[in-house]
Amino acid sequence: MTTAAALTWQRRRESAARFWKQYRRHRAGLLGLAALALFVVIALTAPLTVGSDVASVTEAPGRPMESPSAEFPLGTDRFGRDLLGLLVWGSRVSLLVGLLAAVLSVLIGGLVGITAGHFRGPYATVVMRVTDWFLVMPTLVLAIALATVMSRSLGTIVLAIGVTIWPTTARLVRAQTLAVESRPYIERAKALGGGHWHIMSRHVLPNVMPLILAQTTLMISTSILSEATLAFLGLGDPTVVSWGGMLQEAREAGAVSSGDWWYLVPPGIAIAVVALAFTLCGRAVESVLNPRLGVGR
Amino acid sequence: MTASTVTPLLSAQGLHVTFPGRPGAAPARAVDGVDLGIRAGEIVALVGESGCGKTTLARALLGLVTPTAGRVDFAGKPLSYTSRDLKSYRRRVQLVLQDPSGSLNPRHTVYDAVAEGLRIHGYDGDERKAVTQALSQAGLRPPERFFLRYPHELSGGQRQRVVIAGALVLNPELIIADEPVASLDASVRGEILALLLRLRDELGLAALVVTHDLGLAWNIADRVAVMYLGRIVETGAVEDVLTAPRHPYTQALLSVVPEAPGTPVILTGEPPDPARIPSGCRFHARCQILASGEAERTGVADACRTRDLEVLGGGGGAQVACHWARPGVGA
Numbered sequence: 001m002t003t004a005a006a007l008t009w010q011r012r013r014e015s016a017a018r019f020w021k022q023y024r025r026h027r028a029g030l031l032g033l034a035a036l037a038l039f040v041v042i043a044l045t046a047p048l049t050v051g052s053d054v055a056s057v058t059e060a061p062g063r064p065m066e067s068p069s070a071e072f073p074l075g076t077d078r079f080g081r082d083l084l085g086l087l088v089w090g091s092r093v094s095l096l097v098g099l100l101a102a103v104l105s106v107l108i109g110g111l112v113g114i115t116a117g118h119f120r121g122p123y124a125t126v127v128m129r130v131t132d133w134f135l136v137m138p139t140l141v142l143a144i145a146l147a148t149v150m151s152r153s154l155g156t157i158v159l160a161i162g163v164t165i166w167p168t169t170a171r172l173v174r175a176q177t178l179a180v181e182s183r184p185y186i187e188r189a190k191a192l193g194g195g196h197w198h199i200m201s202r203h204v205l206p207n208v209m210p211l212i213l214a215q216t217t218l219m220i221s222t223s224i225l226s227e228a229t230l231a232f233l234g235l236g237d238p239t240v241v242s243w244g245g246m247l248q249e250a251r252e253a254g255a256v257s258s259g260d261w262w263y264l265v266p267p268g269i270a271i272a273v274v275a276l277a278f279t280l281c282g283r284a285v286e287s288v289l290n291p292r293l294g295v296g297r
Numbered sequence: 298m299t300a301s302t303v304t305p306l307l308s309a310q311g312l313h314v315t316f317p318g319r320p321g322a323a324p325a326r327a328v329d330g331v332d333l334g335i336r337a338g339e340i341v342a343l344v345g346e347s348g349c350g351k352t353t354l355a356r357a358l359l360g361l362v363t364p365t366a367g368r369v370d371f372a373g374k375p376l377s378y379t380s381r382d383l384k385s386y387r388r389r390v391q392l393v394l395q396d397p398s399g400s401l402n403p404r405h406t407v408y409d410a411v412a413e414g415l416r417i418h419g420y421d422g423d424e425r426k427a428v429t430q431a432l433s434q435a436g437l438r439p440p441e442r443f444f445l446r447y448p449h450e451l452s453g454g455q456r457q458r459v460v461i462a463g464a465l466v467l468n469p470e471l472i473i474a475d476e477p478v479a480s481l482d483a484s485v486r487g488e489i490l491a492l493l494l495r496l497r498d499e500l501g502l503a504a505l506v507v508t509h510d511l512g513l514a515w516n517i518a519d520r521v522a523v524m525y526l527g528r529i530v531e532t533g534a535v536e537d538v539l540t541a542p543r544h545p546y547t548q549a550l551l552s553v554v555p556e557a558p559g560t561p562v563i564l565t566g567e568p569p570d571p572a573r574i575p576s577g578c579r580f581h582a583r584c585q586i587l588a589s590g591e592a593e594r595t596g597v598a599d600a601c602r603t604r605d606l607e608v609l610g611g612g613g614g615a616q617v618a619c620h621w622a623r624p625g626v627g628a
Contacts, residue, residue, distance in 0.1 A: 007445050184399035188460070191359055191392035192414040192467075193384040202413070206404045 022288045029284025035277035043091040054085035055241045065253070068262050075262040077246075078253040086241050087266050093242040094274065097157055098224035104162030105223070106216045109169025114208065116170070117177025118200050128174070135167040143226060147235040154237050161226045169215050173208050180207045210289030217282030221275035228271045243267040304373050305334030306503050307358060307390065307471055308611050311367035314350075314357050318572055325571040327353040329527030330367070332611035335471065338501045340493070342518035342535065344508055344550070350527040350571065351507045355475050358505065359392055372470075388418050391464035395476035397456035401448040407432070407459050408444040414467045427466055434499075435462035436492055454485030461492065471503040472496075478513065490517050511554055515539050523547050526569040526579045528608065533615030543615075543622040545586045577602045578620060592621050 023029055042049075053059060060080035061072075068075045074083040112131060116124040134142075146160035180186065180203065189199050230236055231244025232251070246267040250256070255263040314328040327350040335341050345351050356362045358369055360376055360383050369376040371386060391414075394400040401410050411428045420427065432440035435458040448456055457477065464472055474493070478486040494517055496502045508514060514521050515535060522532040523544065531544040542548045549562040566583035575582050581601045584592070592598040597620040606618040617623070 011445065183402075184394050184396055185402045187361065188392065188394060188400045188463070189413065189417075190361060191387060192417055192463070193387035194413070194417045195380065195384070198417055202405075203402055206402075 019288060023284055026284035026287065028280045032277040032280025032284065035273060036281060039091055039095065039274055039277070042088055043095050046088050046092055050082075050085040050088050052089070054082060054089050057081070065258075065260060065263075067260075074266050075260070077249060077263060083246075083262060083266065086246060087243070087270060090241045090243045090246055090267065091270065091274075093154070093240050094224055094227060094244070094271070097154060097161070097227040097242070098220045098274075098278075100158045101161035101165070101223035101227065102216050102219035104158060105164075105166040105219055106169050106212055108163065109166035109215070110173050110208070110212050112166070112170040113173025113175075114177050114200055114204055117174040117181060118196060118204060124174075128170075131167045131170045134164065135171070137164075139164045139226070140229060143230060144233065144235060147230055152235075152237050154240065157227055157230055157236060160230065161223050165219060165222055165226065169212075169219065172211060172215060176208045176211050177204050180204050211286075214282055214286035214289055217278055217285055221278035221282070224271065224275050224278070243271050305370075305611065306337045306372060307505075308332075308334040308370045309354070309358060309367065310370065310611070311608065312354070312357060312364050312369065313366040314353050314362055315365040323572040326527050326574055327571050328357060328364070329571070329574060330608045331524075331527075331529055332608050333522060333529065333532075334611035335503050335505055337470065337503050338497060339520065340497055340504045340506060340518050342506045342508060342514035342521045343524060344511060344514050344521060345524035346509060346550075346568075348569070348571070349524045351509075351524055352475055354524070355392075355473050355505065355507050359390060359473055360386060361392075384418070388414075388467050389469055390471045390473065391467065391469040393457075393460055393464055393472060393474040393477050395479050397453055397460050397480065398448065400460050401456060403448055405448075406444065407437075407446050407448075407451070410448070410459055411463045411466055414463060418467065428462075431462040431466035432459075434465055434496065435459070436488065437462065452485075453481050454488060457481060457485070457489055458492070461489070465496070465500075468500075469502070471505070473505045473507070475507045476509070477506060479508070479510070486513075493517055511539065511550060523550070526574055527571055528579065528618070530580065530609075530619065531617045532609055533617075537615050543617040544580075544619045545584050545621070546580050549585060577604055578606055578618075580619075586621050595621060597621050 057079045060076070061082060062076040062080040064076065064078050064080045066072055066076040066080070072082050072084065074087065077083055077086065112127055116127045116131075142164045143160040146163065147156055150156040150159070186199060186203055189203055194202070227236070227242065228244030228247065231242050232248045234248055236242055236245050238245075244267075247264065250260070250263040253263065309331050312328055312331045313326065316325045316327055318324045329350070331354055333341070333343075333354075343351050343354065353362065357364050360369070360378060363378055371390065376386060377383070405413070408428055411431055412424055415424050415427055428444075429440045432438075432443060437443050437455065437458050443451075443455075443459070448459070451459065477493070478489050481489065490513065493504060493506070497504065506513070506517060518535045520533065521535045521538045522529045523538065523546065524530070525546050531538055531542065531547045538547060539551065542551050549564050551557055552559060552562040562585050564583045564585065565588065569579075578584070578601045581587055584601065586592050587598060587601050592601055600620040604620065606620070609616045609618050
């Protein structure tokens with residue numbers, strides 16, 4: 001089967017190339033991808049460029065609340081730390097939490113959606129009512145409640161965001177599962193003797209995968225925003241630097257009333273740009289992969 | 298057709314399938330009492346108009362819908378509906394669906410589609426060899442060239458062959474084909490039919506072919522069963538039923554075949570509704586014999602309107618469910 005395996009790989013490369021060719025047509029998607037690549041490079045190289053010392057309060061290089069200068073392009077915070085360094089260092093937490101929480105939420109949503117679409121009956125009714133309940137609950141309130149009762153750590157934040165934003169994914173995946181399940185090849189698989197697991201894993205999952213991928217990219221920006229919100233409300237992990245946490249510190253230090261814009265604006269813009277970049281990418285991926293949006297495969 | 302005493306491979310006895318109607322409406326009796334037997338190596342055609350319950354009967358025979366009443370016997374034993382028994386049953390009986398484009402997963406290669414059955418049943422032999430053999434039996438040669446194709450790269454006929462190969466790969470004893478060639482053009486249709494006949498001769502495969510096409514039934518079937526509104530109204534050897542039809546419904550069906558002699562009989566009355574099956578003979582509201590007064594003359598008109606007909610036996614002999622066509626009455 002060596003030649004067959006090689007051919008399979010060739011096919012995969014071809015379909016990846018086809019995907020890229022179609023993706024390239026979306027200018028907004030390319031812009032989002034470029035912004036994203038920039039942020040990822042900054043986050044990955046942060047240990048080399050700024051290092052973890054940047055968050056140290058005791059060895060702060062400058063005086064508190066310095067305005068932007070040649071030495072500190074974005075000024076300093078209330079402890080005299082370099083804000084540009086903090087911004088770069090904070091991107092790591094924001095991206096990591098956003099990614100993990102999105103993956104968690106899509107895992108839950110995908111599982112719930114596929115099983116609810118496949119089994120129907122009382123199981124689906126119960127599961128979908130639970131989903132509805134999560135859908136109408138104010139996400140932020142639920143996340144705050146979760147983050148409050150559990151210990152303060154990054155894992156808690158990931159969990160709190162992940163378990164609150166999955167219902168939209170579950171609904172989408174269930175709808176797509178129902179559409180796939182009505183196709184004749186599902187009946188053929190049943191007549192061949194395929195059980196529930198076979199149908200869900202071999203037929204439904206590959207067909208809802210594009211939707212799940214697009215949904216993941218879109219969910220990352222939601223997660224990043226949620227993480228920033230939780231951190232701003234003081235529910236984040238106080239030992240790590242994140243953009244939301246920087247905003248919260250700025251507020252506590254009175255940056256709003258004293259007009260220290262360099263303390264507030266950069267993290268805010270960074271959050272907005274990353275969320276926007278992921279949304280642009282997600283929309284482009286969605287329109288390439290989802291034929292229902294009018295872009296054929 | 299001397300083997301009518303032999304136990305059929307697959308048989309239905311008094312099979313009823315009822316679908317619940319909307320709240321307040323009567324339930325639809327899609328299959329309303331059917332006896333049908335298929336012996337090993339025999340091709341039976343099930344013909345009838347759209348909505349007469351052919352597909353539901355086929356699905357019930359496969360265990361894809363649970364009958365409301367009656368039972369399905371396979372190899373002399375009643376079909377059990379536990380998931381393990383159904384799985385082993387579905388190794389021996391295979392389904393070929395009408396729409397070859399829809400019955401293949403667009404994300405699976407031909408190889409995966411054919412090997413699917415083997416993988417489900419945990420085949421421990423050489424999977425590649427089995428797939429190769431099934432593809433070449435289905436007429437896709439050389440098989441290796443098709444392994445990594447996707448369904449959208451194949452023609453309709455090739456797709457249907459892949460579906461048939463996927464059914465053959467498990468060496469089934471019986472294939473249930475629901476409109477196997479309805480969506481194919483005439484040249485491909487001929488190839489697929491020749492394929493079915495060859496498989497019957499080479500492998501002793503039995504088949505139930507569900508179709509609305511009498512020409513198809515004539516070409517491949519040994520025996521034909523005509524279905525009307527959930528029940529079989531006429532059955533017998535294909536030559537008898539299609540050359541000398543006795544049931545007025547079969548006569549009407551045959552008279553509208555393009556090359557049929559005589560004037561076509563256009564059935565009047567509303568199309569049948571399985572939720573409102575008329576009393577008496579279920580065909581009487583549209584029967585041209587009754588409408589022309591022919592039944593009146595032979596004195597069976599009252600029976601047509603009021604007396605229910607019994608379910609025809611599933612065996613091989615020629616039978617008809619019609620008061621007028623009974624021996625000793627009328628023509």
